[in-house]
Amino acid sequence: MKGEVAVIGAGHTAFGEYPEKTYPQLFAEAFWEAIESVDKGIDPKAIKAVFIGTLGSGGSQLGNLSCAITGDLNIVPIPAVRVENACASSGFAFMLGIMSVASGLYDVVLVGGVEKMRDVAGLRGRYWLGVSGDTLWERLAGTTFPGMYALIATRHMEQYGTKPEHLAMVAVKNHYYGADNPKAQFRRRIDVETALKSPMVAGPLRLYDCCPTSDGATAVIVCRSNIARRYTDSPVYVLGLGAATDYIAVYEREDITTLRATVEASRSAYRMAGIEPVDVDLAEVHDCFTIAEILAYEDLGFCRKGEGGKLIEEGQTYIGGKIPVNVSGGLKAKGHPIGATGTAQVYEIFKQLRNEAKERSRQVPGAEIGLTHNVGGSGGTCVVHIFGSRR
Amino acid sequence: MKGEVAVIGAGHTAFGEYPEKTYPQLFAEAFWEAIESVDKGIDPKAIKAVFIGTLGSGGSQLGNLSCAITGDLNIVPIPAVRVENACASSGFAFMLGIMSVASGLYDVVLVGGVEKMRDVAGLRGRYWLGVSGDTLWERLAGTTFPGMYALIATRHMEQYGTKPEHLAMVAVKNHYYGADNPKAQFRRRIDVETALKSPMVAGPLRLYDCCPTSDGATAVIVCRSNIARRYTDSPVYVLGLGAATDYIAVYEREDITTLRATVEASRSAYRMAGIEPVDVDLAEVHDCFTIAEILAYEDLGFCRKGEGGKLIEEGQTYIGGKIPVNVSGGLKAKGHPIGATGTAQVYEIFKQLRNEAKERSRQVPGAEIGLTHNVGGSGGTCVVHIFGSRR
Numbered sequence: 001m002k003g004e005v006a007v008i009g010a011g012h013t014a015f016g017e018y019p020e021k022t023y024p025q026l027f028a029e030a031f032w033e034a035i036e037s038v039d040k041g042i043d044p045k046a047i048k049a050v051f052i053g054t055l056g057s058g059g060s061q062l063g064n065l066s067c068a069i070t071g072d073l074n075i076v077p078i079p080a081v082r083v084e085n086a087c088a089s090s091g092f093a094f095m096l097g098i099m100s101v102a103s104g105l106y107d108v109v110l111v112g113g114v115e116k117m118r119d120v121a122g123l124r125g126r127y128w129l130g131v132s133g134d135t136l137w138e139r140l141a142g143t144t145f146p147g148m149y150a151l152i153a154t155r156h157m158e159q160y161g162t163k164p165e166h167l168a169m170v171a172v173k174n175h176y177y178g179a180d181n182p183k184a185q186f187r188r189r190i191d192v193e194t195a196l197k198s199p200m201v202a203g204p205l206r207l208y209d210c211c212p213t214s215d216g217a218t219a220v221i222v223c224r225s226n227i228a229r230r231y232t233d234s235p236v237y238v239l240g241l242g243a244a245t246d247y248i249a250v251y252e253r254e255d256i257t258t259l260r261a262t263v264e265a266s267r268s269a270y271r272m273a274g275i276e277p278v279d280v281d282l283a284e285v286h287d288c289f290t291i292a293e294i295l296a297y298e299d300l301g302f303c304r305k306g307e308g309g310k311l312i313e314e315g316q317t318y319i320g321g322k323i324p325v326n327v328s329g330g331l332k333a334k335g336h337p338i339g340a341t342g343t344a345q346v347y348e349i350f351k352q353l354r355n356e357a358k359e360r361s362r363q364v365p366g367a368e369i370g371l372t373h374n375v376g377g378s379g380g381t382c383v384v385h386i387f388g389s390r391r
Numbered sequence: 392m393k394g395e396v397a398v399i400g401a402g403h404t405a406f407g408e409y410p411e412k413t414y415p416q417l418f419a420e421a422f423w424e425a426i427e428s429v430d431k432g433i434d435p436k437a438i439k440a441v442f443i444g445t446l447g448s449g450g451s452q453l454g455n456l457s458c459a460i461t462g463d464l465n466i467v468p469i470p471a472v473r474v475e476n477a478c479a480s481s482g483f484a485f486m487l488g489i490m491s492v493a494s495g496l497y498d499v500v501l502v503g504g505v506e507k508m509r510d511v512a513g514l515r516g517r518y519w520l521g522v523s524g525d526t527l528w529e530r531l532a533g534t535t536f537p538g539m540y541a542l543i544a545t546r547h548m549e550q551y552g553t554k555p556e557h558l559a560m561v562a563v564k565n566h567y568y569g570a571d572n573p574k575a576q577f578r579r580r581i582d583v584e585t586a587l588k589s590p591m592v593a594g595p596l597r598l599y600d601c602c603p604t605s606d607g608a609t610a611v612i613v614c615r616s617n618i619a620r621r622y623t624d625s626p627v628y629v630l631g632l633g634a635a636t637d638y639i640a641v642y643e644r645e646d647i648t649t650l651r652a653t654v655e656a657s658r659s660a661y662r663m664a665g666i667e668p669v670d671v672d673l674a675e676v677h678d679c680f681t682i683a684e685i686l687a688y689e690d691l692g693f694c695r696k697g698e699g700g701k702l703i704e705e706g707q708t709y710i711g712g713k714i715p716v717n718v719s720g721g722l723k724a725k726g727h728p729i730g731a732t733g734t735a736q737v738y739e740i741f742k743q744l745r746n747e748a749k750e751r752s753r754q755v756p757g758a759e760i761g762l763t764h765n766v767g768g769s770g771g772t773c774v775v776h777i778f779g780s781r782r
Contacts, residue, residue, distance in 0.1 A: 070636040103392060
């Protein structure tokens with residue numbers, strides 16, 4: 001499957017608050033930006049299927065999102081599927097889109113995601129995000145997602161000497177890059193002191209250790225690689241993919257400082273791409289909390305287990321370091337509209353590998369291989385994709 | 392893709408009420424039955440990915456169902472995806488499973504669905520099924536799903552002379568077969584008079600024109616056809632598939648007596664399989680309401696538009712007729728646990744094409760080609776699969 005499928009266009013609403021837009025309306029913005037981003041032009045009729053990731057179907061009181069979207073975009077009767085894997089929904093939608101093209105069934109497909117986290121009418125919110133972790137022994141016992149990652153952070157600190165300053169440094173980096181990303185929800189830089197003085201959410205995690213709630217939508221267009229040049233002279237190829245699950249309840253895992261789903265998914269993706277972690281030029285990782293980015297460094301193989309704190313302390317995940325991570329601002333500063341996050345990561349890698357992240361600080365010079373890492377729940381699911389500017 | 396993928400095992404809980412079981416527990420029953428149904432045996436470790444259809448994730452207060460299920464089945468870390476396309480959720484999950492195998496990514500995968508319609512704690516129910524139709528101009532104006540199909544039935548009656556008796560005959564047929572299906576929720580026969588005297592739900596649709604609310608789970612195991620005989624001497628091959636969407640709001644359609652998504656999806660499936668409707672030996676169609684079965688007769692090409700009433704009146708959709716339909720009892724009598732219905736249809740065709748529907752009335756003699764037809768919402772999405780006992 002390596003290199004058989006290419007990304008030819010990508011769209012991304014600015015992340016933030018959109019109280020006036022429904023899910024389909026918000027998605028339509030990303031869709032049209034994706035269509036217009038295709039250099040040589042594309043007729044929407046060329047699209048043969050749609051894969052949409054979203055956690056909260058029923059948002060804006062609208063369900064059956066797959067056809068709500070094809071109808072709204074007026075691309076009926078093409079088939080569409082809604083995928084929900086918690087915060088990894090559109091990462092998995094992307095994987096399905098790739099498979100559909102690789103299977104020979106469709107030659108051009110649309111993949112995307114959309115979420116309105118700021119629209120949690122009535123009791124819906126309660127059953128939404130919280131249920132993506134274990135219910136019986138975690139949520140009903142009072143543990144929230146920040147609480148769960150706080151436990152992981154506490155253990156990581158005890159086991160490996162990771163400090164609150166390391167977590168703060170991740171936030172500082174992601175705000176640093178987010179400030180220059182016109183799509184980001186938070187566009188101001190912070191310093192370590194600000195992060196360390198921010199209100200405690202779930203010790204040791206403070207406000208700046210947590211990603212925000214966001215509205216937004218993203219969309220990418222993919223096709224068979226052997227027809228990609230009809231649409232653009234600079235397609236971005238999918239070189240590898242891998243996905244995995246883990247026990248949804250963190251207490252059932254052997255080691256809570258490792259997300260096994262990340263380890264397994266990335267292994268599969270590296271194997272398909274035929275590369276090692278050291279070959280990756282930049283990565284968009286799932287930093288729902290700062291500790292999650294540190295886990296990702298380790299679980300994706302960018303450093304050894306326990307050395308994630310050191311990696312950020314040395315500045316190795318800034319541009320110019322060993323492996324620039326989340327130069328989009330990440331979930332932390334760019335925002336995390338659940339269903340939109342997976343393809344937002346793909347959007348960023350697409351732009352970077354085409355040398356189109358034009359804003360001041362953000363382009364990784366000469367980037368040729370990029371990786372995306374999308375996690376659902378507290379590591380219950382994970383999907384990793386590897387992209388290259390060449391097949 | 393024709394014939395590249397085969398079904399090698401299938402499991403199906405009896406449909407009914409399971410207040411004591413969670414979603415994963417209910418699914419596990421279907422899973423183990425599927426594993427045990429594989430003639431030559433299969434190690435669950437052979438399964439490389441899971442595709443689960445469900446409408447109501449968050450049921451039993453459990454979300455992130457993909458990993459909740461792999462964890463519960465102890466088949467972590469294999470990847471899993473949850474698919475939601477309203478009532479067509481596991482029909483679409485099946486399509487994705489087929490694509491994943493045809494793409495070469497996985498050689499053996501598990502597809503299934505699960506739902507607990509009888510467990511609608513709190514307000515969840517309100518946002519569940521109703522939102523699978525149009526919200527702005529239908530649901531919020533007071534139209535329910537029975538109401539929507541009642542409008543369609545009224546129009547069909549006016550346009551084609553279809554009578555309440557025709558609707559009742561569909562219910563009578565499906566109860567006739569359901570009575571002999573050990574998996575069915577309703578196992579008693581009714582007559583036309585009983586159906587016609589039952590309480591009005593949404594005129595002209597009466598109680599016996601509506602499928603019940605049900606709990607249940609189904610699972611099938613599929614693999615590359617060229618390894619299928621490792622697992623069974625009688626694999627059932629996927630000869631064709633097709634899917635489509637339509638405008639979610641019925642008022643936006645040109646003709647409300649046609650489900651265009653069915654027409655388009657079945658055309659694609661017939662084309663891939665290289666067959667005509669007349670070649671189909673039996674079909675499992677989406678009879679959420681009796682009128683929906685009559686539309687399916689027409690939209691799938693089993694008779695001309697407007698002649699669906701005549702087809703059932705002549706008994707042509709009984710065994711022995713032109714095209715036996717819903718000899719499982721259909722959604723009407725077998726039950727309709729939303730997410731489980733698509734793969735329940737696959738289960739039935741699998742058994743029929745292997746000559747294993749042993750119960751008194753139900754085996755279609757010599758059936759070699761079967762079709763499944765799964766609809767989401769009031770025709771917003773549709774997926775059709777065609778199966779053969781030979782490639």
